[in-house]
Amino acid sequence: MKKVIEKTVNLNLVGVDGNAFMVMGIFRRQAKKEGWSSEEIELVMDEAKSGDYVHLLATIENHCEPKDEEE
Incomplete structure (x- = not known):
């Protein structure tokens, strides 16, 4: 899975409600x-929504x- 843009957010999705x-x-x-x-946000959202649930999760992740926290 390629990145839509070369940016990331400080977010850990582990434990997040799995609802899309x-x-x-x-x-x-x-x-x-x-x-x-x-x-930038919409580029990621559009790509995430362009496939199935697994594609959405992979794109966001x-x-x-x-x-x-220690860094």
Whole structure:
């Protein structure tokens, strides 16, 4: 799975409710919090929604990179 844009958000999806709308909402909020533009967020969302549920999760996960709290 390729990245739509070369950016990631500080987000760990482990333990997040697996509902597709919940996953997209959490990603969208974190991206906004980190200063992503609406266009950047929509590029990821459009790609995520272009396939099945597994594609959605893989696309979102590919744009997440949780940071260690200790770093």
